[in-house]
Amino acid sequence: MLSLVEDKLGRKLDRVGGDALAPRAPFDRAAHIGVHAQKQPERNWIGIVLPVGRMSADQMRALAQVARDLGDGDIRLTVWQNLIISGVRSEDVAAAQARIEALGLSISATSIRAGLVACTGNVGCKFAASDTKRHAEEIARWCESRVALDSPINIHLTGCHHSCAQHYIGDIGLLACKVQTSEDGDAVEGYHVHVGGGFGPDAAIAPEIYRDVKAEEAPRLVERMLKAYLAHRASPQESFLAFTRRHEIAALRNLIDGEAVE
Ligand code: SF4
Known part of the structure; x- marks a missing residue:
């Protein structure tokens, strides 16, 4: 089939190495929970568990404040109905965690x-x-x-x-x-x-x-x-x-x- 396509095109198609065809690593479905180092040095993102995707208005406002005070101001939502705060300096991780837990939320979850x-x-x-x-x-x-x-x-x-x-x-x-x-x-x-x-x-x-x-x-x-x-x-x-x-x-x-x- 490839050679027929190449005949039709009048040129050879690019080839990639076998490593580009390796299967993707398996998904780690709990990987979005907890504290993780970012590519940027000294920056971390924190995955927060929202019980069955629910949070109160007070919790939303407080999390937004944590993102502004200790993160880069971004909040991202996951398909598992949880939430990520990014850009937290390493020295601020403990403070961010304490403020998240004071809201009745957690950064760890059972399987x-x-x-x-x-x-x-x-x-x-x-x-x-x-x-x-x-x-x-x-x-x-x-x-x-x-x-x-x-x-x-x-x-x-x-x-x-x-x-x-x-x-x-x-x-x-x-x-x-x-x-x-x-x-x-x-x-x-x-x-x-x-x-x-x-x-x-x-x-x-x-x-x-x-x-x-x-x-x-x-x-x-x-x-x-x-x-x-x-x-x-x-x-x-x-x-x-x-x-x-x-x-x-x-x-x-x-x-x-x-x-x-x-
Ligand atoms: S699946 Fe969607 S449309 Fe159906 S009950 Fe749930 S929220 Fe409503």
């Missing part, structure tokens, strides 16, 4: 919280079938103290099929729905659960693994999913994504359903 994303949910969006941010917080709080996860994971909760939180590319994706609880049509908030979605070099749409899970049962279900991964992964290096893709959905469900939780 579960670093990749936790939730759309606005029914607190602020008329399309939502569930209170996604509250349920995301409940899932994180429940699982953090019960599962010792040693690698980052993405859990995405989205309130409707518009999928602002992109449930279909999360390791675990929850799509809100109403779960019927009686013949009379009574219903409670809940989720269809998807697993094994990815982005970048791992791009894939997550297939559904559970339907009509009540929101109150979601924390225990996610706990079981994470515990099944830890118990049955091929090696400590196998990611949650690779583990889920190594199994058919039915086999995965068997492993998950076999995990005991409180």
